[in-house]
Amino acid sequence: MTERLAIPNLGNYTVALASAVTSLGIEAWWSTATHARAMELGKAAAPESLCLPFKAHLGHFIEADNAGVENALMVNSVGTCRLRYYRSMIEQILRDMGRPIRIWGLGFDGFKPPLIRHFDPPLIPFLRAVALAIEKIRTIDTLEIHTAATRARERQRGDTSALMDACLSELAALETKKDVQRFHRAIPARYAAIAIDASFTPLRIGLIGEVSVLRDRLLNQNLEQTLGHMGVEIKNFFLLGAELGNIFGIPVGNRKHTRRHLAVVARPWLDCPVGGHALDSVAHTISCARQGFDGMVHVCPSGCMPEISVRPILRKISADLNIPVLQLSFDEHTSPVGVVTRLEAFIDILKERRRRGIRPLSTKQAVVG
């Protein structure tokens, strides 16, 4: 029997990672959102003051171990955030619990990462699997963008979400790059088939903040769909395709989203990368104000080190550029009802601002300082 590998949750992008693993002949164990059951397991086993994504990852791997999965892959970080130590902490906790699952990182300790050495895939299929995963990631970027635009305008609530789910499961089954490319090209037509109210101009809101909460539907209480069904067009600024480019220093997709460009945009308010996606949050808020977005929703796990430390800066930008910013922090006690209430109140404010013709100021009009 082949060994299995549990993959960390990265929202819908897990589909792409899973297909890369599967095409190497390793059985992947994955889901696109943390299960509520996994969350309970993680909460029980994790130290109290660690952040929500840690508990989600830990619970996910405990569930994998319960299912008899032998290996798991954990994301690494080379940044300043405590995420850097999550893999070794998860490994220790699982070992103390007497669970045999092995947690692999993506780090190097020589020529090949230990994970690759363990499974030792042949080179050509490996490169092909990577190319397939990258193609799928780009396809998912497109799916996310179309979903956000269509969901706010759909006539029948739920049509877009249903199409998105169908597309993802179709995409998961595709095995060659060519098929994925063909699928990618057909996306606009499939979304165009959904009945929409073309006369409706939805509110535009940018979603910024910490990655896991931005992308995991369980952690963010299904924020994207909730907003979409309130008739809001959202722009989620975590797109993995663009992000991979940043990690390897190659501009992929929108050049305006490269780290260097973001640093220039953010400079008057924040002159340091800080860590995590703190700089991105600041820079996107500024550029969304310039582009006339109605508001921003900043999400992070409660106690998130980089995102919390820039919150005062976001409030200042909000005042300087006259763009409303809703700051939500999530922990395991966050209730969906509480989130919906705050979103509804926020949307009411934005609608009223629109009715009165209040717009964000461009940077030139604003007095910085």
Place this chain on the structure above:
Amino acid sequence: MKIGIPRSFYFWLYPGLWETFFQGLGMEPVVSGRSTRRTLEAAVEQTESEHCLPHKLFDGHVQQLAGRVDALFVPRVLSMTAGHICCPRFGALPDATRAGVAGNCPVISIDINETAEPLEKTLIRLGRQLGASRRTAAAAARAALDEYRRREREDVLVQHAPRDARSFLLLGHPYTLRDAFIADPIIGRLTAMGVPVELMTFEEKNLPAGPILWCTFHRMHRRLTAIDLHRHAGVIQITTFNCGCDSMMTERFRRECAHRKVPYMLLMVDEHTGRAGIDTRIEAFVDSLTWKKKAAP
């Protein structure tokens, strides 16, 4: 020119350095008073609700100074030891202060990155930025560094002095161990019980590369692994509410100490910490260790 120095965070990371440096430049440094509950209560009005306790206290100190000085000094401490980093919060600290509690008071800042540039050079650069001549800046930097090193040496002598009985080692960051609001009640209780206390010192300069990148934690970890139980009865780690680095590292220390049978207690201080709760836990910890010693032949 009056320059405000909050008695928090970076003040304790470099004891004595900043007052001496600004005096050397011919400025008038104004250091805020020691932290009290009032410092915190004043800050709570304006500070971010999810900041860690030391950050809230920092904001309280800034508020105290804001109307009274010509400018505030808030450096961006990115790295204090070659190859190591500081808490990510410090990266946003000057900008967050400017955007938040400082109000209309100007904030002077400089990046301190000892991995990239020795501290003396950074200080000279800061002096030049503030309009001093190269010679004045260099002299002020040298005097400041001398004072900083002298104080550090003195502190090491005090903390490492031999005690009559086995002492308790207090672990924490410089800005928690030396903060009057956070650590004084704990140190006071231990002293009142007649228990010798040793505070963690951070004088070790050339840290070898290790698994921990945060310099203060790397030093604490080295100290813990080399601990001599003939000298120390146990370890008390002071942690503060919502400190992200602590949440990760204290768990690791706790596990390692349990594994190596080193008595270890974690004391969390938050905004609502009452004296009684802290006292009870300290007494229980000290008692259990003294009894253990008596029970053993």
